[in-house]
Amino acid sequence: MADTLMTLANNPMTGGLVRALGLPTPPPLARAKEGWVAQPFVDRVVLLGAAPGGFATEAARGVLAGAGARVLDALPGEEDRRVDVALFDATGLATPADARALYDFFHPLVPRLARNARVLVLVGIPEEAKGPAAAAVARGAEGFVRSLGKEVGRRGATANLVYVARGAEDRLAGPVRFFCGVQATYVSGQAARVTSTVRPLASAPMVAALKGKVALVTGAARGIGAATAERLAQEGAQVVLLDVPALQDALDATAKRVGGEALALDITAPDAPARLVAELQGRHGGVDVVVHNAGITRDRTLAKMTPEAWDQVLSVNLAAIIAADEALLASGALRDEGRLVYLSSISGVSGNFGQANYAATKAALIGYVAALAPTVASRGICANAVAPGFIETAMVAKMPLMTREVGRRLNSLSQGGQPRDVAELVTFFASPGAYGVTGNTVRVCGQGLIGA
Structure with a gap:
């Protein structure tokens, strides 16, 4: 059913009144109408960053490139150019000092995020970390992402986290394409796990994914x-x-x-x-x-x-x-x-x-x-x-x-x-x-x- 406040907040004639009254201003959300496409990130500005020592960066880069992205390793030089997808490999975080990498990557990025942007952070599984300190830092990334999601939500952007087990990097294609895609428009502040628990598949199609099922x-x-x-x-x-x-x-x-x-x-x-x-x-x-x-x-x-x-x-x-x-x-x-x-x-x-x-x-x-x-x-x-x-x-x-x-x-x-x-x-x-x-x-x- 219709959301009257959303209509008023995004109408040039009434939006100012909504903001003056201190009411929420729900952003229009991007949604897909059809099924998955082969290269969803074509013509999208996609930024990839990583903390030193991460083990998932190249796998993530391959997934993004395979989905049509021209992956950037630094913010675009043009100040008015917005970032549509930002993926950060935090699997290398091991000490409290290492966590500064999250700040350094996202602090200049947040003002540059586009409307309906997607943020995804990859981090190691805490139970696999080498010691309590490393486990704590890995778990801390989840709190960081949840807080970031609440900051960027006003733009219709989402922020999510995927815990990645060592050796499961080859299983990232589906999760990265989902959490960085338009399909995740109402999924934010969430954490999922990617592991090698389930036996591997011969192939995992990304278009007409359920054909014959x-x-x-x-x-x-x-x-x-x-x-x-x-x-x-x-x-x-x-x-x-x-x-x-x-x-x-x-x-x-x-x-x-x-x-x-x-x-x-x-x-x-x-x-x-x-x-x-x-x-x-x-x-x-x-x-x-x-x-x-x-x-x-x-x-x-x-x-x-x-x-x-x-x-x-x-x-x-x-x-x-x-x-x-x-x-x-x-x-x-x-x-x-x-x-x-x-x-x-x-x-x-x-x-x-x-x-x-x-x-x-x-x-x-x-x-x-x-x-x-x-x-x-x-x-x-x-x-x-x-x-x-x-x-x-x-x-x-x-x-x-x-x-x-x-x-x-x-x-x-x-x-x-x-x-x-x-x-x-x-x-x-x-x-x-x-x-x-x-x-x-x-x-x-x-x-x-x-x-x-």
Whole structure:
């Protein structure tokens, strides 16, 4: 739905009044309308820096160049030339004195960042550091990036961090292209890990990345689920859209729009896992991507919550997911090199008033992916979670005006996200190029000020 404050703040006739009143001025965000392209950084000003002793610089340079960038090693001489993408290799940081490299690189850069710029910092994994001091400095880079994200958000820019394990530099292509790309428009202040945990792939296409793959999306009739189905289809996936029989009409309409297949099924039914396996194996020979998006809320303060409300939320949001996964994995319906993606929530990170049941399930999914990921890595399967923040869905449209306005502004970008913003991260996690990323939870919240 329309964001009136954004419209007024970016209108030459009314923008001055908005600023005079001290109201937030949400910046317009760049968003892609189509699928991934081979060279997304053509005609972009891309700056690459590094602390001494880093081990990921040349890998990052290769990824950027392969994506069409003419990589600069210093700020452009023209003062009015803005930087669109800035990547800094901080994997060489080992002492508190080394951390000065972050200041030296970013201090002159920040005023030169373009609108909708992307900042990405690569740093070594703290647990692999040579001693507590080096581990502390590596972890400190995350605090630096989170703070930087809050400073540059007013321009629609984002700042993120990727922890890189030694030996996993060859898995950076997917993460760098995502976090430095337009698709990360509502992902900021986040940290992901790239490791060699999952067995390597023969190839990881970056265009039509899911061509020939079968993807299942639950809760797909509308909202984030529908946006995810559409986005996966754009990358070439054959999408099976699942939702409850009560939403059959909406499900059929969405499936027709994205060129997918509708499957009406109550995932909490005792026979649902077996029926799901039979459907996927019988019609498609198996499945490559499973997106667990289905979820419900039954909000009440704990003192007023009925046992039925607790049980319903736990059943749909957690128990049904685990049961489906067990069936898919035991039967082999989920193929090797598959992808499991789970919709958690910012409520699972920070909690939320009146959502003890919902927050419990969403926090449980964060723990679930962390525990599940190493058990399926030998098959080349990755498991990750996405935690949306304030997203402009039909549910948000029904909120009281002031509640909606406050929710929109409590993030570094001063606006709500779109379902497509969530779908973009889901699609990255679903892609072959994410084979270095597993067991992660990444928020799509515009760097929400609560829980971020």
